[in-house]
Amino acid sequence: MATPQTNNTLDVGAIRKDFPILGREIKEGVPLVYLDSAASSQKPSQVIHAMSRFYETEYANVHRGIHTLAEEATAAFESAREKVARFVGAESPRQLIFTRNATEAINLVAHSWGRANLQDGDRVLLTQMEHHSNIVPWQMLAAELGFTIDYAPMTEDHRIDLERYGQMLEQGPKLVGFTQMSNVLGTINPVARMTEMAHGAGAVVLVDGAQSVPHMAVNVAELDVDFLVFSAHKMCGPTGIGALYGRRELLEEMPPFMGGGEMIKRVQFDSFTVTELPSKFEAGTPPIAQAVGFGAAVDYISNLGMPAIRQHEQEMIERALDQLEEVPGVRIYGPAAEHKGAVAAFTLSDAHPHDIAEILDRRGVAVRAGHHCAMPLHEKLGLPATTRASFYLYNTSDEIDSLIEGLYDVKKVFA
Numbered sequence: 129m130a131t132p133q134t135n136n137t138l139d140v141g142a143i144r145k146d147f148p149i150l151g152r153e154i155k156e157g158v159p160l161v162y163l164d165s166a167a168s169s170q171k172p173s174q175v176i177h178a179m180s181r182f183y184e185t186e187y188a189n190v191h192r193g194i195h196t197l198a199e200e201a202t203a204a205f206e207s208a209r210e211k212v213a214r215f216v217g218a219e220s221p222r223q224l225i226f227t228r229n230a231t232e233a234i235n236l237v238a239h240s241w242g243r244a245n246l247q248d249g250d251r252v253l254l255t256q257m258e259h260h261s262n263i264v265p266w267q268m269l270a271a272e273l274g275f276t277i278d279y280a281p282m283t284e285d286h287r288i289d290l291e292r293y294g295q296m297l298e299q300g301p302k303l304v305g306f307t308q309m310s311n312v313l314g315t316i317n318p319v320a321r322m323t324e325m326a327h328g329a330g331a332v333v334l335v336d337g338a339q340s341v342p343h344m345a346v347n348v349a350e351l352d353v354d355f356l357v358f359s360a361h362k363m364c365g366p367t368g369i370g371a372l373y374g375r376r377e378l379l380e381e382m383p384p385f386m387g388g389g390e391m392i393k394r395v396q397f398d399s400f401t402v403t404e405l406p407s408k409f410e411a412g413t414p415p416i417a418q419a420v421g422f423g424a425a426v427d428y429i430s431n432l433g434m435p436a437i438r439q440h441e442q443e444m445i446e447r448a449l450d451q452l453e454e455v456p457g458v459r460i461y462g463p464a465a466e467h468k469g470a471v472a473a474f475t476l477s478d479a480h481p482h483d484i485a486e487i488l489d490r491r492g493v494a495v496r497a498g499h500h501c502a503m504p505l506h507e508k509l510g511l512p513a514t515t516r517a518s519f520y521l522y523n524t525s526d527e528i529d530s531l532i533e534g535l536y537d538v539k540k541v542f543a
C-alpha cells in the first residue's frame with residue numbers, strides 16, 4: 129500500500145465529528161457503518177448550518193427583487209455559482225448552469241444541444257459502463273430523431289477498450305458521452321485522452337462527473353471537455369441541485385431547455401426572446417438554499433484538499449479489495465485498485481445481493497444491492513445484480529473490517 133505523504137493525509141477522526149449522522153446507532157449498540165456514498169454522501173454540519181443560517185437570516189427569492197433580502201439572497205446564490213464554477217476550473221461562472229441533478233444536466237444537453245444538432249443517420253457514442261442517466265435521455269431522443277447509439281466496449285479487466293473506442297470514433301459520432309468514473313466498476317476513464325481522440329474525430333464530448341467530481345480534482349480546462357455534469361448530493365452537498373458546465377460557444381448557440389420565468393428577456397402574447405447565460409437555462413425559481421449548501425460543500429471538500437481525499441480513498445479501496453479477495457466465494461468486478469475509485473461491486477457465492485445487504489444491515493453496515501442504475505452493464509457482466517460498497521472521506525479501515533465480518537455472517541446463513 130502506498131505511504132501517504134504527511135501533507136496529503138486526512139484526519140478522518142476529526143472529519144467524522146463534522147458529520148452528525150455518523151454518530152448514529154442503527155439499533156441499540158450497533159453503530160452506523162455507511163458504505164453507500166456512491167448513491168449519496170452524508171452531509172457535514174458546515175453544509176447543514178450554511179443552509180439553515182441562510183433560511184434564518186437571508187432567504188428571499190433571487191434576481192427579481194430590489195429589497196435587501198432579495199439582494200443578499202442573490203449575492204449568496206451567485207457566490208455559490210462562482211465557487212462551484214471555480215471548483216471545476218470553468219473560465220466563467222456563466223458557464224455553470226444549476227440543474228436539479230446530474231441527470232437533469234444530461235437531459236438538458238440531450239434536449240437542447242441534441243435536438244438542435246442530431247438527426248436521422250447521425251451517431252452518438254457512449255460506453256458500456258454508463259449509468260442509465262447517460263443512456264436513457266439519448267435513447268428517448270434517438271426514438272424521436274432516428275440517430276444511432278453505439279456503446280464502446282470494455283477490456284477483460286473492465287477498463288475502456290481504447291482501441292475499439294478509436295475504431296468506433298472513425299464512424300463519425302457527433303457526440304461522445306462517457307462517465308469519468310463508473311458507479312459500479314469504479315473504473316476511472318482516461319478523460320483527457322478520450323476527449324482528445326473524440327475531438328480529433330470531430331465529436332462534441334460530454335463527461336458524466338457524478339462519481340468523479342466528488343472524489344478527485346477535475347478541471348474542465350485541463351481535460352478540454354465540452355460538457356461536464358455532476359450532482360451536489362454525492363459531494364457532501366444537499367439533494368435537489370446539480371450542475372452543467374458547458375463550453376461557452378456551445379451554450380450560447382443552444383436553445384433553452386425549459387420555458388418560464390428567469391430565462392426570458394422579453395415576452396409578448398405571441399413570442400418571447402431568450403436572456404443570457406446562465407439564466408437562459410434556469411427557468412423558474414432555482415434551488416436557492418441548495419445552491420448555498422452546494423457552495424458550502426465545495427468549500428468543505430476544497431479545504432480538505434481533493435488530492436488528500438483521493439489518496440485516502442485509494443488506500444481504502446486497496447485495503448477493501450485485499451480483504452474482500454480473501455473471503456471465499458467473493459468475486460469482485462472492476463479493474464485493479466490503481467485504475468479505480470473507492471467503489472467495490474461484488475457477488476458472494478449464490479447469495480442474492482438483497483440478502484447480503486439485509487444481513488449486513490443487521491450489523492449497521494449500509495451497502496447497496498441491485499443493478500445500481502446500470503442494467504446494460506450488468507447484462508454485459510452476465511449478472512442480474514451486485515452488492516456495492518462505496519467509500520468516501522469519512523470512512524475508516526475499521527469499517528472495512530465490519531463489512532468483512534458481515535460477509536462471514538452471510539456465509540454462515542447460507543452455509
Ligand SMILES: Cc1ncc(COP(=O)(O)O)c(C=O)c1O
Pocket residue numbers: 166167229230231232259261262307309310311336338339359370501
Ligand atoms: C455515474 C453516474 N451518473 C449519473 C448519476 C445520476 O446522478 P443523479 O441521480 O444525482 O442525477 C449517478 C448516480 O448514481 C451516477 O453514479
